[in-house]
Amino acid sequence: MNYKLRTYKAFTLVELLVSIGILAVVLSFASVIFRFCIDAHRTAIANVEIMQKLRAITNQLDSDFKGLRKDGEIFVAWVAKPVPAAGYKDNDLDGYERFDRIVFFADGDFQSYSINPMIRGNVARISYMVARKGNLRAEEQARADRVLARTQHILTSDPALADFLDPDNFTDQQWYEWNNRYEYEKTSLEAWKAIGTRNAIPFVNKADMLSVICDVKIQNSNVNEQIRGAAVDPANPDSIHMLLCQGVGEFKIQGWNDALQQWLPEVDPDGDGDLADTHFYMDGSGSVPGVLYPYPPNGVVVINNISYPQEQIDETHFGQIPGLGRALKFTFTLFDSRGIIKEGRTFTHIVYLD
Numbered sequence: 114m115n116y117k118l119r120t121y122k123a124f125t126l127v128e129l130l131v132s133i134g135i136l137a138v139v140l141s142f143a144s145v146i147f148r149f150c151i152d153a154h155r156t157a158i159a160n161v162e163i164m165q166k167l168r169a170i171t172n173q174l175d176s177d178f179k180g181l182r183k184d185g186e187i188f189v190a191w192v193a194k195p196v197p198a199a200g201y202k203d204n205d206l207d208g209y210e211r212f213d214r215i216v217f218f219a220d221g222d223f224q225s226y227s228i229n230p231m232i233r234g235n236v237a238r239i240s241y242m243v244a245r246k247g248n249l250r251a252e253e254q255a256r257a258d259r260v261l262a263r264t265q266h267i268l269t270s271d272p273a274l275a276d277f278l279d280p281d282n283f284t285d286q287q288w289y290e291w292n293n294r295y296e297y298e299k300t301s302l303e304a305w306k307a308i309g310t311r312n313a314i315p316f317v318n319k320a321d322m323l324s325v326i327c328d329v330k331i332q333n334s335n336v337n338e339q340i341r342g343a344a345v346d347p348a349n350p351d352s353i354h355m356l357l358c359q360g361v362g363e364f365k366i367q368g369w370n371d372a373l374q375q376w377l378p379e380v381d382p383d384g385d386g387d388l389a390d391t392h393f394y395m396d397g398s399g400s401v402p403g404v405l406y407p408y409p410p411n412g413v414v415v416i417n418n419i420s421y422p423q424e425q426i427d428e429t430h431f432g433q434i435p436g437l438g439r440a441l442k443f444t445f446t447l448f449d450s451r452g453i454i455k456e457g458r459t460f461t462h463i464v465y466l467d
Contacts, residue, residue, distance in 0.1 A: 159449035163458050166358050166447050171462045173263060173357060174443060177219050177239050178464040183428045185218030185302050189366060189436055190329045190403040193380050193393050194252045204363050204446045204459040209380045209393075211365035211444075212251045214242035214327045218302055223267045225296040226354035230274065232297045234267035238305070240326055243364050244345035244355065250328070256362035256457065257448035262343035263357040264326075266298040274299060283321070289340045292325050294351060309411055319411060329401050362446035362457050368404075368438040376442055377435050378402055378416050392416050404436040432467055439467045 193209040196202075203210045218238050225232040243251035244262035251259055276299060298305070309319030324334040328342025345352045347359065367376035375382065378392030394400040394417050402416045404426075412426030419435050432439045441464050448457040 155453050159451065159453035162449045163447045163454065166360065167460055170261065170358055170445065174462060174464055176221065178466070180220035181466060182218040182220060182236070182302065183431055186306050187406040187437065188216040188323055188327065188403065190214050190327050190401050191366065191378050192329065192401055202456055204365065204444055207380045210252065211363050212243050213364055213366040214240065215366055216240040216323070216326055223265060225267060227296060232267050232269060234269050236268045236302060238266045238268065238298060240264045241364070242327060242343055243361060244343045245328070246346060248339060256446070257360055257452060259361050260345045260347070260356055261358045261361035261364060262345050262355045264343055264355050266296060268301060269297050269299060285337050285340045288325050288336060293344055293355065296354065306410060330399070360448035360450060362448060365444040367442045368436040369440045369442070370435050370438050371433065377419065390418055392418060404434065406434065406437060437466070440465045
């Protein structure tokens with residue numbers, strides 16, 4: 114019987130080692146690609162969230178300013194705070210964060226968020242600002258935790274609604290509820306403009322009212338600092354009606370000025386690092402620049418290095434008023450809720466006023 118020898122091919126030790134090495138490289142590349150895909154997916158989700166926030170803010174701004182009442186009152190206050198630490202990036206890289214705020218009246222179809230009582234009206238006092246959280250002012254909060262507040266107070270003369278301010282004794286609690294809890298104002302546009310004038314009811318002080326609404330000290334207002342400004346706690350259902358958007362790191366408002374061909378105000382207008390030309394007050398006086406429109410009765414423009422005649426703070430000269438003008442530019446930095454985009458994303462949005 115004849116037997117044929119069979120030979121069997123096998124991997125040599127070198128070939129086995131080479132194969133294992135190639136497999137390790139492939140797996141390493143696969144893990145890198147997988148990690149990259151995961152990160153890209155997470156970043157895409159974060160960007161979608163930020164863009165949703167952007168649309169919510171810009172749509173609301175467009176809707177509100179479409180009904181702007183130039184025969185009403187407008188108050189803008191600009192607040193610039195130095196960035197708290199090295200490497201901390203503000204949205205325009207001038208070394209200062211902006212916490213601007215604005216109050217104005219607008220036409221529209223307004224409805225209160227609260228159903229008890231449900232209020233509807235065609236004119237409302239609207240304000241935008243970065244909100245307080247408890248005792249923390251905006252600049253004391255982490256950037257990604259800040260909240261952009263929008264308040265609306267519908268003008269009404271409904272006799273069934275309560276008068277919630279005691280004309281003889283404005284307590285801190287009354288001021289707080291007037292600004293934060295209630296969504297209506299028992300007054301007319303003309304009556305509001307008359308507040309603070311010689312013929313107005315003596316107990317009503319416009320400086321106190323604007324200080325409470327905007328969280329700035331105006332003139333000789335002595336309202337307690339702790340109850341000024343919109344206070345929004347996402348966990349408190351009584352404050353949710355003021356919450357427009359969470360994760361808004363800065364909120365900057367500028368008006369186009371034709372005379373200077375630039376947006377006002379700026380911390381460093383020419384960007385050379387020298388603040389001699391600043392529109393803010395850097396002398397430690399605590400003065401906050403702002404515009405109160407119209408004159409008469411109370412109009413004023415307070416911007417460092419900018420002068421403007423008080424008698425021209427009116428509707429006829431609206432497009433020339435520093436800080437207002439023909440358009441407003443809003444700049445804000447938005448953060449996603451998971452902190453994936455560490456520095457957030459900064460956007461600008463322009464609304465035209467003429």
